[in-house]
Amino acid sequence: MARDTVGRWVTGPPGGPCGTLVPLPTGEQTAERPSTPPEEGTVPGPLRDAARTRRALLDAAARSVVVHGAGVSLDTVAREAGVSKGGLMHHFRSKDELLGALADDLFEQFTRAVEDRVDPDDVAPGRRLRAYVHATFDDLERREEAVELATLLATLGSFPEAARRSQDRYRHWNESLAEDGVDPQRVLLVLRACDGVSIAPLFEGPLGRDELATTRDLLLALTRGEGPPA
Amino acid sequence: MARDTVGRWVTGPPGGPCGTLVPLPTGEQTAERPSTPPEEGTVPGPLRDAARTRRALLDAAARSVVVHGAGVSLDTVAREAGVSKGGLMHHFRSKDELLGALADDLFEQFTRAVEDRVDPDDVAPGRRLRAYVHATFDDLERREEAVELATLLATLGSFPEAARRSQDRYRHWNESLAEDGVDPQRVLLVLRACDGVSIAPLFEGPLGRDELATTRDLLLALTRGEGPPA
Numbered sequence: 001m002a003r004d005t006v007g008r009w010v011t012g013p014p015g016g017p018c019g020t021l022v023p024l025p026t027g028e029q030t031a032e033r034p035s036t037p038p039e040e041g042t043v044p045g046p047l048r049d050a051a052r053t054r055r056a057l058l059d060a061a062a063r064s065v066v067v068h069g070a071g072v073s074l075d076t077v078a079r080e081a082g083v084s085k086g087g088l089m090h091h092f093r094s095k096d097e098l099l100g101a102l103a104d105d106l107f108e109q110f111t112r113a114v115e116d117r118v119d120p121d122d123v124a125p126g127r128r129l130r131a132y133v134h135a136t137f138d139d140l141e142r143r144e145e146a147v148e149l150a151t152l153l154a155t156l157g158s159f160p161e162a163a164r165r166s167q168d169r170y171r172h173w174n175e176s177l178a179e180d181g182v183d184p185q186r187v188l189l190v191l192r193a194c195d196g197v198s199i200a201p202l203f204e205g206p207l208g209r210d211e212l213a214t215t216r217d218l219l220l221a222l223t224r225g226e227g228p229p230a
Numbered sequence: 231m232a233r234d235t236v237g238r239w240v241t242g243p244p245g246g247p248c249g250t251l252v253p254l255p256t257g258e259q260t261a262e263r264p265s266t267p268p269e270e271g272t273v274p275g276p277l278r279d280a281a282r283t284r285r286a287l288l289d290a291a292a293r294s295v296v297v298h299g300a301g302v303s304l305d306t307v308a309r310e311a312g313v314s315k316g317g318l319m320h321h322f323r324s325k326d327e328l329l330g331a332l333a334d335d336l337f338e339q340f341t342r343a344v345e346d347r348v349d350p351d352d353v354a355p356g357r358r359l360r361a362y363v364h365a366t367f368d369d370l371e372r373r374e375e376a377v378e379l380a381t382l383l384a385t386l387g388s389f390p391e392a393a394r395r396s397q398d399r400y401r402h403w404n405e406s407l408a409e410d411g412v413d414p415q416r417v418l419l420v421l422r423a424c425d426g427v428s429i430a431p432l433f434e435g436p437l438g439r440d441e442l443a444t445t446r447d448l449l450l451a452l453t454r455g456e457g458p459p460a
Binding site: 069070071150151153154155157158163166167170183185186188189191192193194195196197198199200202203204205211214215218219222225227228229230 | 299300301380381383384385387388393396397400413415416418419421422423424425426427428429430432433434435441444445448449452455457458459460
Protein backbone atom coordinates (compact mmCIF):
# COMPACT_ATOMS: atom_id res chain seq x y z
CA MET A 1 0.00 0.00 0.00
CA ALA A 2 3.02 2.22 0.10
CA ARG A 3 1.75 4.15 -2.84
CA ASP A 4 -1.58 5.03 -1.40
CA THR A 5 -1.24 4.78 2.32
CA VAL A 6 2.29 5.45 3.39
CA GLY A 7 2.05 9.16 3.30
CA ARG A 8 -0.32 9.04 0.45
CA TRP A 9 -3.43 9.86 2.30
CA VAL A 10 -4.73 13.20 3.17
CA THR A 11 -7.27 14.38 5.64
CA GLY A 12 -9.16 16.66 3.31
CA PRO A 13 -9.96 20.29 3.98
CA PRO A 14 -11.41 20.99 7.42
CA GLY A 15 -15.12 20.62 7.28
CA GLY A 16 -14.92 19.32 3.75
CA PRO A 17 -16.51 16.17 2.43
CA CYS A 18 -13.65 13.96 3.52
CA GLY A 19 -14.03 14.70 7.17
CA THR A 20 -10.87 15.01 9.17
CA LEU A 21 -9.43 11.74 10.38
CA VAL A 22 -7.24 13.47 12.87
CA PRO A 23 -6.75 15.24 15.26
CA LEU A 24 -7.57 12.57 17.71
CA PRO A 25 -10.00 11.21 19.04
CA THR A 26 -13.13 12.37 20.77
CA GLY A 27 -16.67 11.51 19.89
CA GLU A 28 -17.44 15.21 20.24
CA GLN A 29 -15.53 16.04 17.12
CA THR A 30 -17.64 13.75 15.07
CA ALA A 31 -20.72 15.34 16.52
CA GLU A 32 -19.49 18.87 15.93
CA ARG A 33 -18.43 18.19 12.41
CA PRO A 34 -20.97 16.00 10.71
CA SER A 35 -19.36 15.02 7.43
CA THR A 36 -21.74 15.31 4.54
CA PRO A 37 -21.39 13.69 1.16
CA PRO A 38 -20.60 16.22 -1.56
CA GLU A 39 -23.81 15.54 -3.45
CA GLU A 40 -25.94 16.41 -0.47
CA GLY A 41 -28.52 18.53 -2.24
CA THR A 42 -29.23 15.82 -4.75
CA VAL A 43 -29.42 12.78 -2.50
CA PRO A 44 -32.62 11.62 -0.79
CA GLY A 45 -32.64 11.86 3.01
CA PRO A 46 -32.22 8.18 3.92
CA LEU A 47 -29.26 7.74 1.57
CA ARG A 48 -27.74 10.93 2.89
CA ASP A 49 -28.06 9.67 6.45
CA ALA A 50 -26.47 6.37 5.46
CA ALA A 51 -23.55 8.17 3.82
CA ARG A 52 -23.12 10.33 6.90
CA THR A 53 -23.10 7.30 9.21
CA ARG A 54 -20.60 5.53 6.98
CA ARG A 55 -18.39 8.62 7.04
CA ALA A 56 -18.62 8.86 10.83
CA LEU A 57 -17.71 5.18 11.12
CA LEU A 58 -14.65 5.51 8.89
CA ASP A 59 -13.46 8.57 10.82
CA ALA A 60 -14.05 6.78 14.11
CA ALA A 61 -12.20 3.71 12.83
CA ALA A 62 -9.18 5.83 11.91
CA ARG A 63 -9.09 7.49 15.32
CA SER A 64 -9.64 4.22 17.15
CA VAL A 65 -6.90 2.37 15.28
CA VAL A 66 -4.41 5.12 16.12
CA VAL A 67 -5.33 5.05 19.81
CA HIS A 68 -5.93 1.35 20.38
CA GLY A 69 -3.77 -0.26 17.71
CA ALA A 70 -4.45 -3.37 15.71
CA GLY A 71 -6.48 -4.96 18.50
CA VAL A 72 -9.22 -2.34 18.38
CA SER A 73 -12.73 -3.78 18.62
CA LEU A 74 -15.79 -3.00 16.54
CA ASP A 75 -17.52 -2.05 19.81
CA THR A 76 -14.93 0.64 20.37
CA VAL A 77 -15.34 2.01 16.86
CA ALA A 78 -19.13 2.05 17.14
CA ARG A 79 -18.97 3.85 20.49
CA GLU A 80 -16.47 6.35 19.11
CA ALA A 81 -18.76 7.05 16.17
CA GLY A 82 -21.84 7.37 18.40
CA VAL A 83 -23.46 4.53 16.45
CA SER A 84 -24.91 1.27 17.76
CA LYS A 85 -23.01 -1.93 17.11
CA GLY A 86 -25.92 -3.02 14.91
CA GLY A 87 -25.61 0.25 12.98
CA LEU A 88 -21.96 -0.42 12.39
CA MET A 89 -22.62 -4.00 11.30
CA HIS A 90 -25.18 -2.71 8.81
CA HIS A 91 -22.35 -0.89 7.01
CA PHE A 92 -19.39 -3.19 7.70
CA ARG A 93 -19.93 -6.83 8.46
CA SER A 94 -16.49 -7.44 9.91
CA LYS A 95 -13.38 -5.70 11.10
CA ASP A 96 -11.63 -6.77 7.90
CA GLU A 97 -14.35 -5.12 5.86
CA LEU A 98 -14.20 -1.94 7.93
CA LEU A 99 -10.43 -1.66 7.72
CA GLY A 100 -10.43 -2.54 4.04
CA ALA A 101 -12.91 0.29 3.47
CA LEU A 102 -10.74 2.60 5.55
CA ALA A 103 -7.73 1.75 3.38
CA ASP A 104 -9.80 2.50 0.27
CA ASP A 105 -11.00 5.75 1.80
CA LEU A 106 -7.49 6.94 2.61
CA PHE A 107 -6.43 6.10 -0.91
CA GLU A 108 -9.30 8.03 -2.42
CA GLN A 109 -8.55 11.04 -0.29
CA PHE A 110 -4.92 10.96 -1.29
CA THR A 111 -5.83 10.54 -4.95
CA ARG A 112 -8.06 13.63 -4.76
CA ALA A 113 -5.23 15.51 -3.06
CA VAL A 114 -2.87 14.62 -5.90
CA GLU A 115 -5.40 15.63 -8.55
CA ASP A 116 -5.99 18.94 -6.75
CA ARG A 117 -2.28 19.66 -6.83
CA VAL A 118 -1.68 19.13 -10.53
CA ASP A 119 -0.61 22.56 -11.75
CA PRO A 120 -2.66 23.46 -14.86
CA ASP A 121 0.20 25.67 -16.09
CA ASP A 122 2.74 22.86 -15.74
CA VAL A 123 2.94 21.06 -19.07
CA ALA A 124 6.41 19.56 -18.61
CA PRO A 125 7.00 15.83 -18.12
CA GLY A 126 6.55 14.81 -14.50
CA ARG A 127 3.59 17.06 -13.69
CA ARG A 128 1.61 14.30 -12.00
CA LEU A 129 4.67 13.09 -10.12
CA ARG A 130 5.23 16.63 -8.85
CA ALA A 131 1.61 16.78 -7.67
CA TYR A 132 2.22 13.48 -5.90
CA VAL A 133 5.27 14.90 -4.11
CA HIS A 134 3.33 18.01 -3.08
CA ALA A 135 0.41 15.96 -1.74
CA THR A 136 2.82 13.82 0.27
CA PHE A 137 4.63 16.76 1.82
CA ASP A 138 1.48 18.74 2.53
CA ASP A 139 0.46 15.86 4.78
CA LEU A 140 3.85 15.77 6.44
CA GLU A 141 3.79 19.44 7.22
CA ARG A 142 0.82 18.94 9.53
CA ARG A 143 3.32 17.79 12.08
CA GLU A 144 1.43 16.07 14.87
CA GLU A 145 -1.07 14.67 12.41
CA ALA A 146 1.79 13.22 10.40
CA VAL A 147 2.71 11.01 13.35
CA GLU A 148 -0.85 9.77 13.69
CA LEU A 149 -1.14 9.10 9.98
CA ALA A 150 2.06 7.10 9.93
CA THR A 151 0.78 5.06 12.89
CA LEU A 152 -2.55 4.47 11.18
CA LEU A 153 -0.97 3.38 7.92
CA ALA A 154 1.49 1.06 9.62
CA THR A 155 -1.28 -0.53 11.66
CA LEU A 156 -3.55 -0.96 8.66
CA GLY A 157 -0.72 -2.69 6.79
CA SER A 158 -0.93 -5.59 9.23
CA PHE A 159 -4.54 -6.38 8.26
CA PRO A 160 -4.71 -8.74 5.30
CA GLU A 161 -7.75 -7.15 3.67
CA ALA A 162 -6.37 -3.63 3.98
CA ALA A 163 -2.98 -4.84 2.72
CA ARG A 164 -4.60 -6.62 -0.24
CA ARG A 165 -6.45 -3.51 -1.31
CA SER A 166 -3.32 -1.45 -0.86
CA GLN A 167 -1.45 -3.72 -3.22
CA ASP A 168 -4.09 -2.99 -5.86
CA ARG A 169 -3.68 0.72 -5.23
CA TYR A 170 0.05 0.46 -5.44
CA ARG A 171 -0.23 -1.01 -8.91
CA HIS A 172 -2.58 1.80 -9.87
CA TRP A 173 -0.08 4.48 -8.88
CA ASN A 174 2.78 2.68 -10.52
CA GLU A 175 0.92 2.49 -13.83
CA SER A 176 -0.45 6.00 -13.61
CA LEU A 177 2.88 7.63 -12.87
CA ALA A 178 4.74 5.56 -15.45
CA GLU A 179 2.92 7.57 -18.13
CA ASP A 180 4.13 10.87 -16.80
CA GLY A 181 7.13 11.23 -19.09
CA VAL A 182 9.83 10.75 -16.45
CA ASP A 183 12.46 8.01 -16.54
CA PRO A 184 11.05 4.97 -14.70
CA GLN A 185 14.05 4.76 -12.38
CA ARG A 186 13.51 8.34 -11.32
CA VAL A 187 9.84 7.60 -10.67
CA LEU A 188 10.85 4.63 -8.53
CA LEU A 189 13.36 6.70 -6.57
CA VAL A 190 10.91 9.54 -5.94
CA LEU A 191 8.14 7.18 -4.86
CA ARG A 192 10.38 5.21 -2.51
CA ALA A 193 11.73 8.39 -0.94
CA CYS A 194 8.14 9.63 -0.51
CA ASP A 195 7.34 6.36 1.24
CA GLY A 196 10.35 6.72 3.50
CA VAL A 197 9.67 10.26 4.53
CA SER A 198 5.97 9.52 5.04
CA ILE A 199 6.56 6.65 7.43
CA ALA A 200 9.46 8.37 9.23
CA PRO A 201 7.25 10.20 11.78
CA LEU A 202 6.29 6.81 13.18
CA PHE A 203 9.90 6.26 14.18
CA GLU A 204 11.26 9.75 14.60
CA GLY A 205 8.35 11.92 15.59
CA PRO A 206 7.46 14.98 13.50
CA LEU A 207 10.19 15.87 11.02
CA GLY A 208 11.81 19.30 11.09
CA ARG A 209 10.57 21.90 8.64
CA ASP A 210 14.03 22.37 7.15
CA GLU A 211 14.50 18.69 6.47
CA LEU A 212 11.04 18.47 4.95
CA ALA A 213 11.68 21.45 2.67
CA THR A 214 15.07 20.11 1.60
CA THR A 215 13.69 16.67 0.85
CA ARG A 216 10.70 18.02 -1.05
CA ASP A 217 12.89 20.27 -3.20
CA LEU A 218 15.23 17.38 -3.94
CA LEU A 219 12.37 15.16 -5.05
CA LEU A 220 10.83 17.92 -7.17
CA ALA A 221 14.23 18.42 -8.85
CA LEU A 222 14.33 14.70 -9.61
CA THR A 223 10.93 14.92 -11.32
CA ARG A 224 12.41 17.58 -13.62
CA GLY A 225 15.29 15.41 -14.73
CA GLU A 226 17.76 17.25 -12.54
CA GLY A 227 20.20 15.41 -10.31
CA PRO A 228 20.93 15.83 -6.63
CA PRO A 229 24.02 17.96 -5.83
CA ALA A 230 27.36 16.34 -6.68
CA MET B 231 13.42 4.93 14.13
CA ALA B 232 13.60 4.83 10.37
CA ARG B 233 17.35 4.80 10.46
CA ASP B 234 17.75 1.81 12.63
CA THR B 235 14.62 -0.19 12.37
CA VAL B 236 12.88 0.47 9.12
CA GLY B 237 14.90 -1.88 7.06
CA ARG B 238 17.90 -1.29 9.17
CA TRP B 239 17.82 -4.43 11.11
CA VAL B 240 19.17 -7.73 10.13
CA THR B 241 18.60 -11.18 11.43
CA GLY B 242 22.21 -12.22 11.61
CA PRO B 243 23.71 -15.28 10.02
CA PRO B 244 21.76 -18.48 10.66
CA GLY B 245 22.91 -19.99 13.89
CA GLY B 246 25.08 -16.97 14.59
CA PRO B 247 25.16 -14.96 17.75
CA CYS B 248 22.23 -12.79 16.78
CA GLY B 249 19.80 -15.64 16.56
CA THR B 250 17.26 -15.50 13.80
CA LEU B 251 14.22 -13.38 14.53
CA VAL B 252 12.30 -14.93 11.71
CA PRO B 253 11.10 -17.27 10.23
CA LEU B 254 8.07 -17.38 12.39
CA PRO B 255 7.10 -18.49 15.11
CA THR B 256 7.28 -21.77 16.92
CA GLY B 257 8.75 -22.43 20.30
CA GLU B 258 10.50 -25.38 18.72
CA GLN B 259 12.77 -23.12 16.76
CA THR B 260 14.04 -21.50 19.89
CA ALA B 261 14.68 -24.91 21.38
CA GLU B 262 16.41 -26.18 18.27
CA ARG B 263 18.58 -23.17 17.85
CA PRO B 264 19.76 -21.96 21.25
CA SER B 265 21.42 -18.64 20.58
CA THR B 266 24.71 -18.34 22.37
CA PRO B 267 26.54 -15.15 23.17
CA PRO B 268 29.72 -14.76 21.14
CA GLU B 269 31.95 -14.71 24.19
CA GLU B 270 30.77 -18.08 25.33
CA GLY B 271 34.12 -19.61 26.12
CA THR B 272 35.09 -16.73 28.35
CA VAL B 273 31.88 -16.24 30.31
CA PRO B 274 31.03 -18.11 33.52
CA GLY B 275 28.09 -20.52 33.30
CA PRO B 276 25.42 -18.52 35.14
CA LEU B 277 26.08 -15.38 33.09
CA ARG B 278 26.05 -17.45 29.93
CA ASP B 279 22.69 -18.92 30.85
CA ALA B 280 21.34 -15.45 31.57
CA ALA B 281 22.54 -14.18 28.20
CA ARG B 282 20.98 -17.18 26.51
CA THR B 283 17.65 -16.61 28.23
CA ARG B 284 17.72 -12.94 27.34
CA ARG B 285 18.45 -13.86 23.73
CA ALA B 286 15.59 -16.37 23.67
CA LEU B 287 13.25 -13.74 25.13
CA LEU B 288 14.17 -11.13 22.52
CA ASP B 289 13.71 -13.64 19.70
CA ALA B 290 10.38 -14.74 21.15
CA ALA B 291 9.30 -11.11 21.52
CA ALA B 292 10.05 -10.45 17.86
CA ARG B 293 8.09 -13.48 16.70
CA SER B 294 5.21 -12.74 19.06
CA VAL B 295 4.88 -9.11 18.01
CA VAL B 296 4.69 -10.14 14.36
CA VAL B 297 2.00 -12.74 15.05
CA HIS B 298 -0.06 -11.00 17.73
CA GLY B 299 0.58 -7.34 17.02
CA ALA B 300 0.88 -4.49 19.45
CA GLY B 301 -1.45 -6.12 21.96
CA VAL B 302 0.85 -9.07 22.60
CA SER B 303 1.15 -10.00 26.27
CA LEU B 304 4.25 -10.78 28.33
CA ASP B 305 2.66 -14.16 29.07
CA THR B 306 2.66 -14.96 25.38
CA VAL B 307 6.29 -13.94 24.98
CA ALA B 308 7.35 -16.01 27.99
CA ARG B 309 5.48 -19.06 26.71
CA GLU B 310 6.96 -18.61 23.22
CA ALA B 311 10.45 -18.44 24.74
CA GLY B 312 9.85 -21.46 26.96
CA VAL B 313 10.58 -19.30 30.00
CA SER B 314 8.42 -18.70 33.08
CA LYS B 315 6.74 -15.33 33.48
CA GLY B 316 8.97 -14.77 36.50
CA GLY B 317 12.01 -15.57 34.38
CA LEU B 318 10.92 -13.00 31.84
CA MET B 319 10.29 -10.38 34.52
CA HIS B 320 13.79 -10.99 35.87
CA HIS B 321 15.16 -9.71 32.55
CA PHE B 322 12.48 -7.20 31.53
CA ARG B 323 10.29 -5.55 34.12
CA SER B 324 7.64 -4.35 31.69
CA LYS B 325 6.49 -4.64 28.12
CA ASP B 326 7.97 -1.21 27.43
CA GLU B 327 11.32 -2.39 28.67
CA LEU B 328 11.16 -5.58 26.62
CA LEU B 329 10.19 -3.78 23.42
CA GLY B 330 12.73 -1.04 24.03
CA ALA B 331 15.40 -3.73 24.37
CA LEU B 332 14.12 -5.38 21.21
CA ALA B 333 14.44 -2.08 19.33
CA ASP B 334 18.00 -1.73 20.63
CA ASP B 335 18.77 -5.29 19.64
CA LEU B 336 17.52 -4.82 16.08
CA PHE B 337 19.58 -1.68 15.81
CA GLU B 338 22.71 -3.43 17.04
CA GLN B 339 22.22 -6.26 14.59
CA PHE B 340 21.78 -3.83 11.75
CA THR B 341 24.83 -1.86 12.81
CA ARG B 342 26.91 -5.04 12.78
CA ALA B 343 25.53 -5.87 9.35
CA VAL B 344 26.59 -2.46 8.03
CA GLU B 345 30.07 -2.78 9.54
CA ASP B 346 30.43 -6.25 8.03
CA ARG B 347 29.61 -4.86 4.60
CA VAL B 348 32.13 -2.04 4.53
CA ASP B 349 34.44 -3.00 1.68
CA PRO B 350 38.07 -2.73 2.87
CA ASP B 351 39.19 -2.03 -0.71
CA ASP B 352 36.69 0.81 -1.10
CA VAL B 353 38.41 4.03 -0.12
CA ALA B 354 36.15 6.42 -2.01
CA PRO B 355 33.75 8.82 -0.30
CA GLY B 356 30.47 7.10 0.58
CA ARG B 357 31.92 3.74 1.58
CA ARG B 358 29.86 3.53 4.79
CA LEU B 359 26.73 4.70 3.00
CA ARG B 360 27.24 1.94 0.41
CA ALA B 361 27.58 -0.61 3.20
CA TYR B 362 24.34 0.75 4.64
CA VAL B 363 22.56 0.28 1.30
CA HIS B 364 23.89 -3.28 0.99
CA ALA B 365 22.80 -4.19 4.51
CA THR B 366 19.32 -2.81 3.80
CA PHE B 367 18.89 -4.72 0.56
CA ASP B 368 20.35 -7.95 1.90
CA ASP B 369 17.48 -7.94 4.38
CA LEU B 370 14.95 -7.20 1.66
CA GLU B 371 16.14 -10.05 -0.50
CA ARG B 372 15.02 -12.55 2.12
CA ARG B 373 11.56 -12.08 0.74
CA GLU B 374 9.12 -13.56 3.22
CA GLU B 375 11.24 -12.43 6.11
CA ALA B 376 11.18 -8.91 4.71
CA VAL B 377 7.42 -8.79 5.21
CA GLU B 378 7.73 -9.95 8.79
CA LEU B 379 10.50 -7.49 9.53
CA ALA B 380 8.49 -4.59 8.14
CA THR B 381 5.54 -5.66 10.29
CA LEU B 382 7.73 -5.91 13.37
CA LEU B 383 9.30 -2.51 12.83
CA ALA B 384 5.99 -0.82 12.18
CA THR B 385 4.49 -2.35 15.30
CA LEU B 386 7.46 -1.41 17.46
CA GLY B 387 7.17 2.17 16.27
CA SER B 388 3.86 2.51 18.08
CA PHE B 389 5.47 1.81 21.48
CA PRO B 390 6.77 4.99 23.08
CA GLU B 391 9.88 3.45 24.63
CA ALA B 392 10.88 1.68 21.43
CA ALA B 393 10.17 4.86 19.45
CA ARG B 394 12.23 6.96 21.88
CA ARG B 395 15.23 4.68 21.55
CA SER B 396 14.84 4.64 17.80
CA GLN B 397 15.02 8.42 17.70
CA ASP B 398 18.37 8.21 19.46
CA ARG B 399 19.54 5.66 16.93
CA TYR B 400 18.34 7.78 14.08
CA ARG B 401 20.52 10.64 15.25
CA HIS B 402 23.44 8.26 15.52
CA TRP B 403 23.12 7.18 11.89
CA ASN B 404 22.62 10.70 10.69
CA GLU B 405 25.79 11.85 12.38
CA SER B 406 27.79 8.81 11.44
CA LEU B 407 26.88 8.95 7.74
CA ALA B 408 27.33 12.71 7.54
CA GLU B 409 31.08 12.11 7.88
CA ASP B 410 31.23 9.81 4.92
CA GLY B 411 32.22 12.42 2.34
CA VAL B 412 28.95 12.46 0.39
CA ASP B 413 26.81 15.57 -0.11
CA PRO B 414 24.30 15.73 2.79
CA GLN B 415 21.33 15.96 0.44
CA ARG B 416 22.41 12.77 -1.27
CA VAL B 417 22.75 11.07 2.10
CA LEU B 418 19.23 12.21 3.00
CA LEU B 419 17.83 10.95 -0.29
CA VAL B 420 19.53 7.57 -0.02
CA LEU B 421 18.43 7.08 3.59
CA ARG B 422 14.84 8.04 2.87
CA ALA B 423 14.66 5.76 -0.12
CA CYS B 424 16.13 2.94 2.02
CA ASP B 425 13.39 3.61 4.55
CA GLY B 426 10.73 3.52 1.88
CA VAL B 427 11.84 0.31 0.28
CA SER B 428 12.29 -1.33 3.69
CA ILE B 429 8.77 -0.61 4.85
CA ALA B 430 7.21 -1.36 1.46
CA PRO B 431 6.78 -5.12 2.08
CA LEU B 432 4.31 -4.24 4.82
CA PHE B 433 2.04 -2.71 2.21
CA GLU B 434 2.97 -4.53 -0.95
CA GLY B 435 4.19 -7.94 0.09
CA PRO B 436 7.65 -9.10 -0.96
CA LEU B 437 9.19 -6.87 -3.62
CA GLY B 438 10.26 -8.32 -6.96
CA ARG B 439 13.92 -9.13 -7.44
CA ASP B 440 14.21 -6.87 -10.47
CA GLU B 441 12.80 -3.88 -8.65
CA LEU B 442 15.07 -4.52 -5.69
CA ALA B 443 18.16 -4.78 -7.91
CA THR B 444 17.22 -1.63 -9.83
CA THR B 445 16.61 0.35 -6.66
CA ARG B 446 19.80 -0.86 -4.99
CA ASP B 447 21.90 0.03 -8.03
CA LEU B 448 20.31 3.46 -8.19
CA LEU B 449 21.07 4.15 -4.56
CA LEU B 450 24.65 2.89 -4.89
CA ALA B 451 25.11 5.21 -7.88
CA LEU B 452 23.88 8.10 -5.74
CA THR B 453 26.50 7.31 -3.08
CA ARG B 454 29.15 7.67 -5.80
CA GLY B 455 28.02 11.13 -6.79
CA GLU B 456 26.33 9.88 -9.94
CA GLY B 457 22.83 10.92 -10.86
CA PRO B 458 19.81 8.85 -11.77
CA PRO B 459 19.19 8.52 -15.54
CA ALA B 460 17.99 11.69 -17.25
